[in-house]
Amino acid sequence: xxxxxxxxxxxxxxxxxxxxxxxxxxxxxxxxxxxxxxxxxxxxxxxxxxxxxxxxxxxxxxxxxxxxxxxxxxxxxxxxxxxxxxxxxxxxxxxxxxxxxxxxxxxxxxxxxxxxxxxxxxxxxxxxxxxxxxxxxxxxxxxxxxxxxxxxxxxxxxxxxxxxxxxxxxxxxxxxxxxxxxxxxxxxxxxxxxxxxxxxxxxxxxxxxxxxxxxxxxxxxxxxxxx
Amino acid sequence: xxxxxxxxxxxxxxxxxxxxxxxxxxxxxxxxxxxxxxxxxxxxxxxxxxxxxxxxxxxxxxxxxxxxxxxxxxxxxxxxxxxxxxxxxxxxxxxxxxxxxxxxxxxxxxxxxxxxxxxxxxxxxxxxxxxxxxxxxxxxxxxxxxxxxxxxxxxxxxxxxxxxxxxxxxxxxxxxxxxxxxxxxxxxxxxxxxxxxxxxxxxxxxxxxxxxxxxxxxxxxxxxxxxxxxxxxxxxxxxxxxxxxxxxxxxxxxxxxxx
Numbered sequence: 001x002x003x004x005x006x007x008x009x010x011x012x013x014x015x016x017x018x019x020x021x022x023x024x025x026x027x028x029x030x031x032x033x034x035x036x037x038x039x040x041x042x043x044x045x046x047x048x049x050x051x052x053x054x055x056x057x058x059x060x061x062x063x064x065x066x067x068x069x070x071x072x073x074x075x076x077x078x079x080x081x082x083x084x085x086x087x088x089x090x091x092x093x094x095x096x097x098x099x100x101x102x103x104x105x106x107x108x109x110x111x112x113x114x115x116x117x118x119x120x121x122x123x124x125x126x127x128x129x130x131x132x133x134x135x136x137x138x139x140x141x142x143x144x145x146x147x148x149x150x151x152x153x154x155x156x157x158x159x160x161x162x163x164x165x166x167x168x169x170x171x172x173x174x175x176x177x178x179x180x181x182x183x184x185x186x187x188x189x190x191x192x193x194x195x196x197x198x199x200x201x202x203x204x205x206x207x208x209x210x211x212x213x214x215x216x217x218x219x220x221x222x223x224x225x226x227x
Numbered sequence: 228x229x230x231x232x233x234x235x236x237x238x239x240x241x242x243x244x245x246x247x248x249x250x251x252x253x254x255x256x257x258x259x260x261x262x263x264x265x266x267x268x269x270x271x272x273x274x275x276x277x278x279x280x281x282x283x284x285x286x287x288x289x290x291x292x293x294x295x296x297x298x299x300x301x302x303x304x305x306x307x308x309x310x311x312x313x314x315x316x317x318x319x320x321x322x323x324x325x326x327x328x329x330x331x332x333x334x335x336x337x338x339x340x341x342x343x344x345x346x347x348x349x350x351x352x353x354x355x356x357x358x359x360x361x362x363x364x365x366x367x368x369x370x371x372x373x374x375x376x377x378x379x380x381x382x383x384x385x386x387x388x389x390x391x392x393x394x395x396x397x398x399x400x401x402x403x404x405x406x407x408x409x410x411x412x413x414x415x416x417x418x419x420x421x422x423x424x425x426x427x428x429x430x431x432x433x434x435x436x437x438x439x440x441x442x443x444x445x446x447x448x449x450x451x452x453x454x455x456x457x458x459x460x461x462x463x464x465x466x467x468x469x470x471x472x473x474x475x476x477x478x479x480x481x482x483x484x485x486x
Contacts, residue, residue, distance in 0.1 A: 003351065050301060050305075052291045052300075052301070053291065053309065055291060056287065056288050056290075056291035056312075059287075060287050065286065065316075066287075067237075067238075067315075067319050068237045068238075069236045069237070069315045069319060069361065070287055070288075070316050070319070073308060073311050073312040073315050074287070074288070076308050076311075077305055077308035077309045077312055080302065080305040081302065083302075083304070084302030084303075084305055085302060114238070115236075115237065116234045116235075119357065122354065122357045123308075125354055
């Protein structure tokens with residue numbers, strides 16, 4: 001088993017991370033459009049998790065059966081399935097693989113729920129190191145403002161209601177996200193995350209992303225000549 | 228105060244767990260469940276409340292694992308983590324509450340079978356051991372030891388060769404007998420590596436069922452008489468003590484700590 005480290009596959013793995021409301025998915029979509037226009041074989045890792053793992057996760061959430069430990073382990077199981085059946089084969093095939101969230105999301109959530117930081121990192125040692133991992137840093141107030149405009153509510157585990165931080169889902173969500181932000185900050189130097197200031201205009205963030213991605217795509221496969 | 232193998236799960240309180248955690252380990256077909264069926268009434272006759280548990284019996288993940296094994300679709304890392312999820316769910320929702328209530332928990336396999344199976348499938352041994360560092364150290368692990376030549380006739384005349392127990396995922400062959408022999412030999416070798424590390428109490432499982440039962444009763448009676456649960460330090464120290472004499476037996480005799 002290969003441990004977390006630089007992979008030797010011909011493909012590239014690009015990851016976006018950040019709290020909800022950081023704008024990371026918007027940025028990844030824009031990057032996707034650009035890469036396709038440039039002629040790269042680009043695939044969103046669709047989180048095509050096996051139905052068996054997915055059903056277990058869903059049932060555990062619906063019935064509120066999950067503890068911090070089983071929440072952590074069932075998500076690691078799900079991620080392992082994506083890794084073994086989706087991401088690694090795509091990287092072997094030379095694709096540019098785009099992931100909205102990666103192991104850093106698990107580290108942030110699980111440690112915020114009280115799991116041992118070293119243990120969780122070792123648990124995910126089978127994951128491939130991304131070519132680039134962008135962290136969209138945003139103050140909590142800004143993210144909350146963006147989210148409250150567009151959403152009707154938060155789900156139980158999403159809001160960290162299992163931690164009993166507050167009986168009010170919005171307040172619980174905010175407290176939980178605050179803990180997650182602290183964990184992200186610790187991971188920036190540890191995993192060499194590329195920080196993007198997510199309060200900047202969307203185009204400015206995208207320009208910076210494209211420059212960095214371009215510098216890493218030297219040997220990636222192009223499917224056709226760019227238009 | 229109980230101990231784990233190094234990592235404590237959130238909200239898991241290790242004090243006030245007066246029950247006894249007794250593990251029966253051993254390979255497929257060695258007679259673990261037969262012995263557990265005998266042990267349970269024996270313990271209950273002595274007034275001990277018993278809970279028995281075993282792999283893939285969790286409410287959360289048991290069904291998913293069983294279905295996954297039907298289709299043989301999961302990768303090796305994935306299947307290992309699925310088992311770890313099942314184990315965590317049983318530890319938190321079954322084993323710990325029973326120990327808190329003073330039950331004798333008899334478990335058909337524990338983390339050791341999962342480690343042995345993973346390692347022979349090429350999973351990094353340090354990685355899989357790390358996963359199970361949150362497991363409680365049992366009061367005793369009874370390892371039903373058998374060689375592959377004694378195992379084969381038992382399996383043939385009871386359940387027959389099973390896909391997974393023959394390691395068909397690992398040694399695909401048209402001949403299940405060949406696969407079974409190779410796979411079980413590797414597995415028994417790996418169990419052998421764990422005996423000292425995890426302080427297994429070895430029971431000769433080639434003996435007749437009543438004799439194995441007698442050995443287990445004797446071992447369990449000793450465990451029930453003990454007052455302090457094992458800690459990582461005592462397990463490690465015992466491992467060192469038992470490992471030491473082979474290398475430097477003359478000095479070991481002098482310190483008077485021997486048998």
